Amino acid sequence: MTAVTADKSDRAFIGHPKGLGYLAFTEAWERFSYYGMQSLLVLYMTKQLLLTPHVENIGGYSVFHGFIEWLYHPGASTQATASAIFGLYTSLVYFTPFFGGLLADNVLGKTRTVILGAVLMAAGHFLMAFDQSFLLALACLMLGTGCFKGNIAGQVSSLYPDGDLRRADAFQIFYLGINAGVIAAPLIAGTLGEKVGWHYGFGVAGVGMLLALVIYLFGRRHLPMDPPRKAQVGMGADAPAKPTMSARDWRTIGLLVLLLPVLTASVLCNQQIFNAYLSWADTAVNLEFNGEKVPTTWLITLDAIVSVSFLAGMVVFWRVWKTRFKEPDELGKLTIGTGISVLGVLCLAAGAAQAAATGTKVDILWCVGFHVLNSIAFANMLPVSLALYARAAPKAAQASIIGIYYLHLFAGNQTVGILGGLLEKMPATQFWLMHAAIAGGAFVVFLLVGRVFARLLHTDQVGGGPAPVAP
Template identity: 40%
Template sequence: MNGTPLNQPRDIMGHPRGLAFIVFTEAWERFSYYGMQALLVLYMAGYLLEPENANRVMGFGAFRTGLEAVFGPLGTQALATQIFGLYGGLIYFTPVIGGWLGDRWLGQQRAVLIGAALMALGHFLMALEAAFLFALLSLIFGAGLLKGNLAAQVGRLYARDDQRRDTAYSLYNMAINVGAFVAPLVCGTLGELYGWHYGFGAAGIGMLVGIVIYLKGRHYLPPDGKRIDRGDRPKLQKGDGTTIAAILALFVVAAMYWSAQFQVWNTYPLWIKERVSRSVFGLEMPVTWFSSLDSLAVLALAPLVILYWRHQRARQAERGDLIKIMQGCFIFGLAYVWLAAGEWLSDGGMVGLMWPVLFHFICAIGFLYVGPVMMALVSRTAPEAVNAMMISAYYLSLFVGGFMSGWLGRFYEPLSPAGFWLLHAAVAGAGALIVLLGYGAFRRMLRLG
């Protein structure tokens, strides 16, 4: 069934009816995920990890001992960012395993439903302080089962040569950003202003809505495909090993980018809370709203960036993917230089609101030049025999990036805020430098001509 169009009774806007159910399921899943993520570091650093509260968390003493055996002594803030880094990284590691389980054992539909149920359970367990570690594990394994298997069903709605596939994935990614934009406004506001558990509960309800939508549209979705016989799989060809090595090297660049990007969700909210004047017309803006601003910037700038690329293409001046990735890493580094400049010019006072607001729009341009472009480059250049595997392996760069953001978070207190942001500018800039120095070799190894 994989690769063949589905016999749908009615299309919606020229697309199979099942796409709408997948898109809305993903929007609610991202609502739940980003709603919880917007609160997590603030919740840990500002409440849960205080000594009098941490003692109530089951297994936390042994867990902290294990972390400090690896990373050294950790204060409350460093411990919070390290836990977030591990959580954020594992969220993008487990889909590699979840996709394999969906393909080989559970089937994609069953994997999505089990994953969604685990995520809903995790959100509701967050309301119980004692169950905090079990909540994180439930969310990690749930996301691993849901993420890759839901995305894979988008492609299976279409024949391999169906040009609507690109538009379908664009709509799917739009749902991700819409959910990520709305979630901090709802869950973040509830958690930050009215009580942490209200925010986590709202995230859990959002996941339940996603489950209902998925179940309603399940009969419009592609049935789980059969296992592909080993003899039918394409084989690696001569020279494919060189291409794979180049892609793995680019994953190092991606990991550097994501190390800087993850800090926007990790230590950055703590900086916003401590260092930024958030007063607007006499009202104080919640910290979590800045997470919404990050997604809003992507939604606002994506059409403009696409139009700019189209204009370049018409003039035969569009840059190749490697150049775009290099530019994106450099722009992301400049975003952190901008934050450092805000600290310098504040002269010890509170940083003005314009600095973080414009920071998110600079970050959005960097993301649009790196994230989707890197995925497209891997999809186009990876050998057919391992194409899907290499695309899945890309998420390992997010795993490393999340892990590194937690490790880098320990330097927030020893360094000045400006120095901390310049450190991240250097990390992103190093990614740009690797592409610049290896540009010719990358082109040859990826057979870009």
């Protein structure tokens, strides 16, 4: 394979390198498969898999269930068990990219690791079609995502030479690809799963992953060469040495690690959407239109549509804003986004309180308000933080640092799994107020220390720092 090098003159894909187009479409189909499966997971477990006679068919479930009860909720109900499994699975999905980064940096390189991840994920989706292989399917999906997720994001960053300000816009385009997949996933996989059969939904998710792999393989020649790995060093006199780590690099890594707990608290409201939020909405929210209840998973499509709109809208907003005012840096935008996420989850608390007072179901408009505010928050949080870690990471450990970045989502989803089990033990109003309080704490911490981190993390930034949502 002949791979390209980062080239500032390559503008073949809407002003960006051609490789970005292949990576964005690969990620769109990969996210279609991932979110198609994830939008069904909790509903599938609570409505079929964890009930008799299906639960008895799951290979190794008795041992696994004992571990879940020990780790989360002794004597847990079906809903609490499903929430715990969801939390364990989705948290490990964001833990394994650290090892995927090590594998790419030291053994296989990003390209081969991404291919391995895609194959494992496709196998995992198809294995979901059988009760017996449920746990094996989750294991394949976790390992596959670990190989795939961080490394493909690192390849986006590698398309651009140092100082190329298009890198910030590239992550916005990359996230638009993600959201395109998220929009389609519940409409296709979710509807098939809820209306036709759960396994049809999981099967179409597997097809989506195969399409992602085909697109990636077709576009390999447009991606930069992987940097030399340890196994290659010393193979010849002309072999370039692997970049070394300076003292400044280690300080930068330390600062990025210190941000992880705050990032964890800031994302809880967003990460709960696929877990307790779906279970709560399935029974507590009025989802009837023209006398028929629409699939609960369509709320994920609503969230994705709104997210895409505000993701693009925030790019325009910050471009207009900086013509008259100073644009916030990454940590400033993270602070703004976290504050808005608090307002979003307060909509759910208000809707639950109103429904409890009137004895009715929650009006769907409260959910719409939540998704609008949460999407504005998302546009100023996840793409911004990913761009920060990709930019600030030392080149010698970029894939590993992006893997470390995903540890905040590992911790966040673990917390989401634990908190989700409390949904049936407390009023919904209190449940959502609890989430608002946790995110509010993150907002306060960002507000107090953000300025310090912003100054220490300024490296190649221009004019107060690169704006991940507006170059």
